[in-house]
Amino acid sequence: xxxxxxxxxxxxxxxxxxxIMIGIAGCVYLSVENHVMGSFLFALGLLTICMYGMxxxxxxxGYVLINKATYLFELLFTLLGNFIGTFVVGKLILLxxxxxxxxxxxxxxxxxxxxxxxxxxxxxxxxxxxxxIAVNNHKKISGExxxxxxxxxxxxxxxxxxxxxxxANMFYFSAGSLWSFKTLLxxxxxxxxxxxxxxxxxxxYNRFYKN
Numbered sequence: 096x097x098x099x100x101x102x103x104x105x106x107x108x109x110x111x112x113x114x115i116m117i118g119i120a121g122c123v124y125l126s127v128e129n130h131v132m133g134s135f136l137f138a139l140g141l142l143t144i145c146m147y148g149m150x151x152x153x154x155x156x157g158y159v160l161i162n163k164a165t166y167l168f169e170l171l172f173t174l175l176g177n178f179i180g181t182f183v184v185g186k187l188i189l190l191x192x193x194x195x196x197x198x199x200x201x202x203x204x205x206x207x208x209x210x211x212x213x214x215x216x217x218x219x220x221x222x223x224x225x226x227x228i229a230v231n232n233h234k235k236i237s238g239e240x241x242x243x244x245x246x247x248x249x250x251x252x253x254x255x256x257x258x259x260x261x262x263a264n265m266f267y268f269s270a271g272s273l274w275s276f277k278t279l280l281x282x283x284x285x286x287x288x289x290x291x292x293x294x295x296x297x298x299x300y301n302r303f304y305k306n
Contacts, residue, residue, distance in 0.1 A: 102169075103168060103172050106150055106168070106169045106172035106173055106176065107172045107173075107175060107176040107179075108176065109148070109149050109150035109173070109176065110149075110150040110151075110152070110172060110173040110174065110175065110176020110177045110179075110180065111176040111177075111179050111180040111183075112147075112149045112150075112176075112180065113144045113149035113150050113151040113173075113176065113177055113180060113262075114176060114177040114178065114179060114180020114181040114182075114183075114184070114262065114265070114266075115180040115181075115183065115184055116139075116140040116141075116143050116144050116149065116180075117140045117141075117144075117151070117177070117180070117181055117262050117263055117265075117266055118180060118181045118183070118184025118185060118188075118266045118269075119139075119140060119184060120136070120137040120138070120139055120140025120141075120263070121137070121140075121181075121184075121185075121200070121263055121266040121267060121270070122184070122188055122193070122196055122270075123136045123137065123139070124136065124137045124254070125196045125199040125200060125203075125270075126193070126196065130254070130255065131251070131255065133254070134250065134251040134254035134255050135247060135251055137250055137251075137254055137263075138246055138247040138250035138251060141154070141226075141229060141230075141246050141250055142243065142246050142247070145230060145233045145242075145246065150169070150173040150176060150177075151173070151177060151230075151262060152170060152173050152174040152177050152261070152262060152286070152289075153222070153223065153226040153260060153261065153262055153289045153293065154226055154227075154229075154230040155169070155170060155173055155230075156170060156223070156289065156290045156293045156294065157223075157226075157227040157230070157231070157293035157294055157296065157297035158297065159294060160294060160297055160298060160301060161297075161301060174286070177262045177265065178262075178265050181262060181263075181265040181266035181269055182265065182266075182269045184266060184269075184270075185200070185265075185266050185267075185268075185269025185270035185271075186269060186270075188270055189270065189272075196270055197270050197271060197272065198271075200266070200267045200268075200269075200270035200271035201270075201271030201272065201273060202271075203267050203271070204264070204267045204268050204271040204273040204278075205271075205273070207259065207264060207267075207281065208273065208277060208278060208281060212280075212281070212284050215259055215281055215284050215285060215288065216284050216285075216287065216288040217288065218257065218258045218259040218288070219258065219259040219260075219261065219284065219285040219286075219287070219288025219289045219292065220288040220289075220291055220292035221253070221256070221258045221292060222253045222258035222259055222260050222288070222289055222292065223288060223289035223290060223291060223292025223293035223294075223296070224292040224293065224295075224296045225249040225250075225252055225253045225258065226249065226253070226260070226289065226292075226293055227292070227293040227296045227297055227300075228245065228249050228296065229245050229246045229248075229249035229250065230246075231297075231300065232245030232246070232249075233245060233246060259285045259288065259289075260285075260289065261282055261285035261286045261288075261289050264281075264282060264285055265282060268282070
């Protein structure tokens, strides 16, 4: 029992660190006017997560197909950790001279909350596909250049297309002080979309490509 608790705590801590990195990535995205440059710099968050073995829900959900049922607990604690990490960064940045980031985050957050849930799910679905590709490429490709290019391209594409990344949005909603029951509902739909997109693409990889 004690060993299990330690494992769950590790999942949570690694999830918090990943959430912090996504929060920092969100800060830099909101700090630059050029969206292409912002999307490029945002990718540093996922790159760091992959390199240091942190737990990001959208990078792990696709592997639920090849893991035991206990993997669901890892995903649950990872998601909780991601929320804590992004929330902490979102609130801490508001205590600094960069309070304008909060205004930018609120603008982005309101755009998402004014969308309909079907649109949110579809956009999150596409993001889930790209997240699986980015993380799986980093795991499977042996060449260093291929590992990193996959991460940067996938992140830039999902940001520039306006696809919904549930964890990044946790940061925007936190920095924009937009949390409510409606926000929670939208985040859950984003999580569902990210999950379905990632799992379906993982199915293709496991069924048709890997073999």
